[in-house]
Amino acid sequence: MRSSGRSRAIRAPATGSADRMSTLRLILGDQLSTSIATLRDIDRQADRVLMVEVDEEATYVRHHQQKLVLVFSAMRHFAAALQQEGVQVDYVRLDSASNTGSFSGEVERALQRRHHDRLVVTEPGEWRVRQMMLRWQKDLGIPVEIRADDRFLCSLAAFAEWAKDRKSLRMEYFYRDMRRKTGWLMEGDKPVGGEWNYDRQNRKSLPGGMTLPRRLRFDADEMTRQVMQLVKTRFGHHFGDLESFGWATTRADAQRALAHFISECLAGFGDYQDAMKSGEDFLFHALVSPYLNIGLLDPREVCEAALQAYADGRAPLAAVEGFVRQILGWREYVRGFYWLHMPGYERSNFLDAKRPLPDFFWTGKTDMNCLHEAIDTTRRHAYAHHIQRLMITGNFALLASLAPAEVEAWYLLVYADAFEWVELPNTHGMALFADGGLLASKPYAASGAYINRMSDYCSGCRYSPDKKLGEGACPFNYLYWYFLISKEKQLRSNPRMGLAYRNLSNKPEAEIEAIVAQAEDFLENPGREAAQI
Ligand SMILES: Cc1cc2nc3c(=O)[nH]c(=O)nc-3n(C[C@H](O)[C@H](O)[C@H](O)COP(=O)(O)OP(=O)(O)OC[C@H]3O[C@@H](n4cnc5c(N)ncnc54)[C@H](O)[C@@H]3O)c2cc1C
């Protein structure tokens, strides 16, 4: 049920004492922090917290089953913890008979159940939901206060100020400003060690036979098992495996996962953050993005834990700087960037990309082993690490000119950490270059040689990364050159593409013709080999 748009007298009559104001405080599924602005001035006697599991949010894209379990189970655990603290919580389960299925409908029902003088909420992570909230005051006939989400290290106002008058918004400069502001890894106004960024040391492939850290995963408790059953029954047709669910659903467990990462993995994070290995889903990555994004962990505490490890000599500077940059730099930057460019950011299509998403993005059934591995990990864990997202699935989507809207819907639904404020800039801007360079200075396009250097995928593939054309040639090779050829109008003038275009112009005409013929033949039906599996 949606609100009609007109102000209505829907509120329950006042029952409490006349001088005590009652506030309804709505907490969304990605706002599971006791420090959330919504709760700040709560009056435990007079106020109620409203939490709702709604069908509209579970299905506007068909989220991975594990993502639904994570969010609903974490919500239930959070509500129980609040209740133990003496907070009155009005919790609406997905399968409650009268659930209207939408945020607006559930707020309206809560106001009918009990009198409240006002509604307080913290701004959401998605433009669409913010627009919905902005209508509530008028539609529901109650004062609505939308508070800033101050769980980030950079406010939206501070980001807008930083962006003002800049010709280009490069993350690296934002990050340096954030280092100066926080004083993290700084000696006076200079970066510790003399460099802002140690990525040159951070691009190693995994040595053969290296022992990888054991990862901390969590068994489902009774509450999570109940949610798993619910999700299986209602959303069993959504993408992804349910049984391998191993995410933390409470703050205490998320903190354990963070501590485990810091002690077992952080030291190796820098060196191997771009590496990929068959059958190894997590390597040295932190696995904390779902917790950060739903509020179980706070970005400040995550960065401070890494900084402490550096101070104690438990992790090298390059690893800690690399890790802190992901959160203080990238995560804060994409959030500011999203709100600065919305609405409408998602509508650009600079490279005029139109092809449909091949079926193997859903099944993982493809002879291209790198794609098979990245998609299979995604199916089993609602997770793939950054380089799999950017340089395997993202790189393929870019080179194959897949329609941004289809690719973005895929990324938004398959990952447990996917919320539009963070998914969209990463996919539309970083992976697909669909914004024409607002976010990235050049497309992240790579041939099979890069994938072969950074992974062991090619040794298990029917294609050869060394073969450029003809039977058995790695599709990433001819697709890379075809991408340069077919997008020349848009990309040749990009100064960072100069070398690539010089290399292209050295190719004999016959080779160009062969590249075009093989790439176009492949792109007619990129999933055709799946039929042979
Ligand atoms: C196409 C594409 C889509 C992506 N979609 C999402 C998404 O929906 N949600 C999401 O949280 N991240 C997204 N990322 C960023 C990144 O891949 C994930 O944050 C990371 O893989 C999460 O795993 P981790 O916690 O093990 O991260 P680590 O590699 O260990 O990094 C540590 C933390 O840094 C932060 N971080 C790192 N890179 C980024 C980035 N580019 N943007 C924002 N935060 C970053 C995350 O909070 C992450 O937990 C996307 C990247 C690409 C290329």
Ligand code: SF4
């Ligand atoms: S050969 Fe090409 S398709 Fe196969 S795994 Fe390597 S990069 Fe991927």
